[in-house]
Amino acid sequence: MSEKSENLVEIRHLKEYFNVNVGFFRSKPLKAVDDVSFSIKKGETLGLVGESGCGKTTVGRTILNLYKPTSGEIIYDGKPIKTKNDIREFRKKATMVFQDPYSSLNPRMTVSDIIAEPLDIHKMSPSKEARRERILELMGYVGLNSEHASRYAHEFSGGQRQRIGIARALAIDPEFIVCDEPVSALDVSIQAQVINMFDELQEKLGLTYLFIAHDLLVVRHISDRIAVMYLGKMVELADAKEIYDHPQHPYSKSLLSAVPVPDPKTARSNKRIVLSGDIPSPLNAPSGCPFRTRCAHATKKCAESMPELKEISSGHFAACHIL
Amino acid sequence: MDKKAFSAHVDMEDFIPATDKEKEYMVSMRPSTTFFKDGIKRLKKNKVAVVSFFVILIITLSAIFVPMFWPYSYDQxxxxxxxxxxxxxxxxxxxxxxxxxxxxxxxxxxxxxxxxxxxxxxxxDYFIRVVYGTRISLAVGFFASIIVLIIGLTVGSVSGYAGGKTDLIIMRIVDMIYSLPDMLMVILLASVLKLVLENALEGTVLSKIGSNIISLFVVFGLLYWVSMARLIRGQILSLKEQEYVLAARAAGAGGKWVIFKHLIPNCFSVIIISTALQIPSAIFTESYLSFLGLGVNAPMPSLGSLASDALNGLTSYPYRLVIPAIVISLIVLSLNLFGDGLRDAFDPKLNS
Structure with a gap:
């Protein structure tokens, strides 16, 4: 029982299918997220990596109930999120930082209105002065000047815009933030600043992150544990150091071999595992293990059944038949 | 150390990093401009639009204020x-x-x-009749556009935001209305409403304007909103995919909040422009309906009915046709040019 209260967010068998029209009247389910389970402990950062289109963003959005899950359970702080009331309460504790700092800020709103929007929606500021003070406090957290409050989003650079987005996410004093590739639209020097800011904020405010990214170095820097996704399924989940040092699943191995190493000597000695072929369309995913079409170790069994996510060493989970 | 004139020696004193105070002096903030201010600035540069704006202003002000002090009245x-x-x-x-x-x-x-x-x-007195006619025409144009705007905006934003089946049904209704011949509908409705409204209007202010103008408003409310609704729906459809809408929903915003705070403010330029362009078309419709005898009730003049009356004495008094015709053209032309100017100023993307 003690372990349960430790988990802030728990996902059980989450499925998210979208209906895609093929032809005039027929539609087919697109399995964006297919049976994913994991949990995030309080104060922890879980990194979620995978290539484009593997369902990372969908997982993040479904957790926040922006998409209605097709099936599965989202348990927050020991309570399942089901009814509209649950969702409304949940929205006061969990927020999101978006990938694109350009389209995620309304061009017709001033920075202070953008930041205070969640407060206004939940009617959480008792007076105008309190609202203004809260805005300035939030801008201080993310390193924005108080003079910026009355300006419009288009007057800022990408990094500053992302800070505005983060300040908005912090407005309601959240416990849990889904960061959906928050730095991938920024250039490298700004990335470092923003990432460090995420770290500092976590320490200061005791936040829990689900950090979605495709930049493996960024994820390694910020995450306590890392989950690897492939084609809507979770293939490996382990501590950040463990997964970098001893990746078990063949997909994780090849993914991690693609990480650029700053030292040319070690880079030359490292062997890159290059996958053949493209990621299959999620509309007609391969039977059994979705990775088998590109896996060097694929056997007959892989085509027949999807391997379970099993614990191969303490805290290290992987879904592969050969392990 | 003394320096020679052509020495390449670098004086290190010049390369000391600036202190914070010095840096502060260098930082100057550009005054914050809003989208609206930018648009007005561009609009002011457009001479044609500015002239049109003043023409509209003069015509409107005189239509409102001249009858107040003019010694003659329109029916005296x-x-x-x-x-x-x-x-x-x-x-x-x-x-x-x-x-x-x-x-x-x-x-x-x-x-x-x-x-x-x-x-x-x-x-x-013909002058006051023209002024009064202008007043009626402008009022009809303005209110008809407001009716169109309100209905079109409501239907368009609901349809665009809801999407799915709601959108499908509303858009098929819009298509059906689109296919109705509008002039025929005006004439039919005018004759039907005449019977229905004549008694109901008796003794009210509206009886002066007459049931024909009411039916014109009804027709605008029934038929002309469709293009506005389509326009708004298209805008909303593209705007609602923006991430800031998702951000608002993640913060717990409902449909009403999203539509009023995010979607409508962002299609404001489209709304203003198409309303500005809707006014002349409404004035035009009113004018030719009045010309056909389906406009305002008898003693009350409108620009169209003035032109129609002038036909009787056309050979002797041609200026009686020319004057209202010029006023109509002036209003419609300047509103159109001003609307174009607005579009260029507020929607620079459409320009090219």
């Missing part, structure tokens, strides 16, 4: 005095001519306001 037959025989000298006066009784009063030293455009066949 100047030759008719209570208890006296009709003075025929007031009928069909040419511009700046006076009737008999007025001439004698001028001789007595009184100042009489001249009949700038003369009088019509019933001895009514």
């Amino acid at each position: 037959m100047l030759g008719m005095m209570p208890g006296q025989p009709v003075d025929n000298s007031f009928l069909n006066l040419t511009p700046f001519k006076y009737g008999k009784s007025e001439l004698s009063r001028i001789e007595a030293g009184e100042h009489i306001v001249p009949h700038i455009f003369g009088t019509d066949s019933q001895g009514r």
Whole structure:
């Protein structure tokens, strides 16, 4: 029982299918997220990596109930999120930082209105002065000047815009933030600043992150544990150091071999595992293990059944038949 | 250390990093501009639009204020005095001519306001009739556009935001309305509503304007909103995919909040522009309906009915047709040019 209260967010068998029209009247389910389970402990950062289109963003959005899950359970702080009331309460504790700092800020709103929007929606500021003070406090957290409050989003650079987005996410004093590739639209020097800011904020405010990214170095820097996704399924989940040092699943191995190493000597000695072929369309995913079409170790069994996510060493989970 | 004139020696003093105070001096903030201010700035640069704006302003202001101090009213037959025989000298006066009784009063030293455009066949001052006609035409154009805007905006934003089946059904209804011949509908409705409304309007302010104009408003409310609704729906459809809408929903915003705070403000330029362009088309419709005799009720003039009445004496008094025609053209032209200017200023993307 003690372990349960430790988990802030728990996902059980989450499925998210979208209906895609093929032809005039027929539609087919697109399995964006297919049976994913994991949990995030309080104060922890879980990194979620995978290539484009593997369902990372969908997982993040479904957790926040922006998409209605097709099936599965989202348990927050020991309570399942089901009814509209649950969702409304949940929205006061969990927020999101978006990938694109350009389209995620309304061009017709001033920075202070953008930041205070969640407060206004939940009617959480008792007076105008309190609202203004809260805005300035939030801008201080993310390193924005108080003079910026009355300006419009288009007057800022990408990094500053992302800070505005983060300040908005912090407005309601959240416990849990889904960061959906928050730095991938920024250039490298700004990335470092923003990432460090995420770290500092976590320490200061005791936040829990689900950090979605495709930049493996960024994820390694910020995450306590890392989950690897492939084609809507979770293939490996382990501590950040463990997964970098001893990746078990063949997909994780090849993914991690693609990480650029700053030292040319070690880079030359490292062997890159290059996958053949493209990621299959999620509309007609391969039977059994979705990775088998590109896996060097694929056997007959892989085509027949999807391997379970099993614990191969303490805290290290992987879904592969050969392990 | 003394330096020679052509020495390449670098003085290290020049390369000391600036102190914070010095840096502060260098930082100057550009004054914050809003989208609206930017648009106004661009609009001011467009001479045609500015001139059109002033033409509209002058016409509108005179249509509102001139009747307040003008000594004649639109339905006053100047030759008719209570208890006296009709003075025929007031009928069909040419511009700046006076009737008999007025001439004698001028001789007595009184100042009489001249009949700038003369009088019509019933001895009514034509200038004030044109001003009144302009007032009616502008009012019809303005209110019809507001009706179109309100209905179009509501239907368009609901349809666009809801999407799915709701959108499908609403858009098929819009398609059906689109296919109705609008002029036929105006004429049919005008004749039906005449019977229905005549008694209901009796004694109210609206009876002066007449059931025909009411039916015109009804037709605008029933038929003309569809293009506005389509336009708004298209805008909303593309805007609702923006991440800031998702951000608002992640913060717990409902449909109402998203539509009013995010979607409508962002299609504001489209709304203003298409409303500005809707006014002249409504004025046009009113004018030719009045010309056909389906406009305002008799003593009340509108620009179209003035032109229609002028047809009878066209050979003798051609200016009676020319004046309302010029006013209509002036209003419609300047509103169109101003609308174009607005579009160029507020929607630079559409320009190219």
